[in-house]
Structure formats: C-alpha cells, structure tokens
Amino acid sequence: MRKTTIPTAHLTIFLLLLGVIVALFFLTQKQLRLVNLAQAETNNLAENRVKLADLSDSLPGVAGETNVWLSALPSDEEGVARFAASLEQLARDRSLTVILDFDDFPETIDIAGKLLPGLGLQINLEGSFDNVRSFMSDLAKMNYFYKTDKITVLTHETKPGVKASFTGSLMLNIDI
Secondary structure (H helix, E strand, O other), X not given: OOOOOOOHHHHXXXXXXXXXXXXXXXXXXXXXXXXXXXXXXXXXXXXXXXHHHHHHHXXXXXXXXXXXXXXXXXXXXXXXXXXXXXXXXXXXXXXXXXXXXXXXXOEEEEEOOEEEEEXXXXXXXXXXXXXXXXXXXXXXXXXXXXXXXXXXXXXXXXXOOEEEEEEEEEEOOOOO
C-alpha cells in the first residue's frame, strides 16, 4: 500500500515544535543578555563599594575641613552681625569711616557656575587710599567669604582722601 497523502499532522507538529524551540532560543538569549547586564552592574557596584570604603577612611579629615569651611559661613542673623562688627572694627583700626548697607533678604549668588546662598552687601569707606587698600587686603584675609562684584574708588570732594565702595555678597550657610 502506497501512501499518497502528505503527513500534515506530523508536519504541523514538527513546525509547531520548531517554532517553540526558536521562540525559547530567543527568550533565552534575551534573558542571558539581561543576566550579563545585571552581573556587570553588580560588579560595578562592588567596585564602587570598595572605592567608597577607601573614601570613608579619609572622611574624618575631609569632614573636619568641611566643618571649618562651614563655620566661616554665617548661618543666621547673629553670624551676619558678627561679620558686620568685624568689618566695622577693621575700618576703625585703619581710621576709616564705614557704612554697611545689607540687602533685606538672602539670594542665590553665582560662584564659578554654582548657585550658593548669599546676602548682598555694599561697603562704603572714606579715608586715605593706603588705609582703604589695607582694609581690602585684610578683608581678603578674614575668616569669611565675601565675593566682591564691583569696586569704585573716587577722590573725596570736600576733604583729603578717597571714597570707596565695594559691592558684593557675603556667602551664607543656609538653604534658600
């Protein structure tokens, strides 16, 4: 007896099995890629933990420096008042007349592309040029951060000496 019919049932089962095998192959490949990606991320995290542990060992020194730096930034009105008092004393020591004009509210100040909180301040001085120059030098050495945006020095009209104006901002340790 000759079979003249095509074994469609066997062929259909074979094609279905082949389709399932191909689908499982691609799903397995996808899962392998995800596992490899997760493994690479896990290795990266492990390396970062080692780096973090190394940095944590050096943290006490850095934390101390950070605290010193933050202590130089006034965090309240009393700190700003101490800064103003030290400026007034600095001017008195140099026989200068000083007028301090603070802004009413803090604002963000651009320091090398970083926005930091600061309080606008204009320092007006009257006295000899050498004393004003000495004041500027000592202001730069103070334990505060005052960013000067503009300096104007004019001769005094009615008495000897100069009138100087420094426009800038006192950096603060606050959140705005």
